[in-house]
Amino acid sequence: MIIFILGWITLFGVKFMKHNKYKNLGIIFESLIHYTIGLIADGKTEESSKIMSLIKKNFLKKTSISECYNIYSQLLYSEAINYYHASKFYNRLIKEHNKLDHSKINAEISKMFDVLKKDFNIKEIMDTKVPNYKLFSSFRIATKQENTYLRPKNQMDVEVVILEHLVNNQELKKISNNNIVEVDYPQEKQEVDKLALAIAFKKFEKDAKNNLSEDQAECLIKYYSLSEENYLKWVNKKIENMLNELCDKRESIDSIKVKEKLSLYIERIEKIYKDKNINSDTIIEVMMGFDVCRYLKTI
Secondary structure: OOOOOOEEEEEOOEEEEEEOHHHOHHHHHHHHHHHHHHHHHOOOHHHHHHHHHHHHHHHHOOOHHHHHHHHHHHHHOOOOOOHHHHHHHHHHHHHHHHHOOHHHHHHHHHHHHHHHOOOOOHHHHHOOOOOOHHHHHHHHHHOOOOOOOOOHHHHHHHHHHHHHHHHOOHHHHHHHHOOOOOOOOOHHHHHHHHHHHHHHHHHHHHHHOOOOOHHHHHHHHHHHHOOHHHHHHHHHHHHHHHHHHHHHHHHHOOOHHHHHHHHHHHHHHHHHHHHOOOOHHHHHHHHHHHHHHHHHOOO
C-alpha cells in the first residue's frame, strides 16, 4: 500500500497549507511524463515503455482518472480575456471537479501506483520537477478535497495563481511561439504520442549517430503538436521538396553505386508520399531523408 504523504507547499514564499500531491492528478501526470522523458534520455526505453503503457491505460482510456485529469488539462490549456471570465471559468472547473466520485478516483490512483511500484520507486517519480506544480497544487487546494480549513487569505493566494495563469497563459504562448496549431487534440494525447515518438527517435539517433538538424527538430515538434490532417499537409510539402532535391542531385552524381543507392531511397520516400501513411516508422525515414539531403550537399 502506498503511503500518501501530506507536505507543505509554498506560494509567494509563504507556507500555508498541506497538500497531497499523491492524489493530485495534474502533478501525477506531469511527474510520470517528465520522469519517462528522463528515462528516454538515458536510453532506458524498456522502462519508459512500461510507464507509457500505464499512462495510456489510465489517462487515455475511459477511466475515473482520465475524467478527472481532463479538468486539469482544461485548466492548463485554457485562456480567458480578463479576470472576470477567468473567475467564471475557474469556478466552473471547481464545480466539475467536485462532482466527480473521488473515492473511485483515489482507488484507481492507488491501483495504478501498486502496478507502478513493482518496477519503480514512486517517491522518485513524484519528486520529479514539473513545470506546472504551483498551478496544479493551487487548484487542488482550491477544490478543498484535503478536508482542511482554508483561510480567506489562503483562498485568495491560490485564486491569484489560477486567475493569473488563465489571463496570461504561458503554456499557450509556448504553443504559439512554436507555430503549433491546436485542432481538437487533447494535450494528454500529445504528451503520450511525444513519448512514443521519442522512443523511436532514440533508435534513430543511435543509428544515425548525429544530432538532429533544424529540419529534423521541426519535424519532431510538428509531429506531436499538430493534428494528423495538418501534419500530413506540412510533411507532404517537405517530402515533395526533398524528392525534388534528391532527384536533382542524383542526376549530377557520377558514381553508379551511389546513384543506385540513392534511387532505392527515393523509391522509399516516394512510397511514403503516395501512400500518405505517416507514423513513427515512416517519420524516421523522412528524418533520414533530411540527413541524406544534408550529406549530398557536401559531395
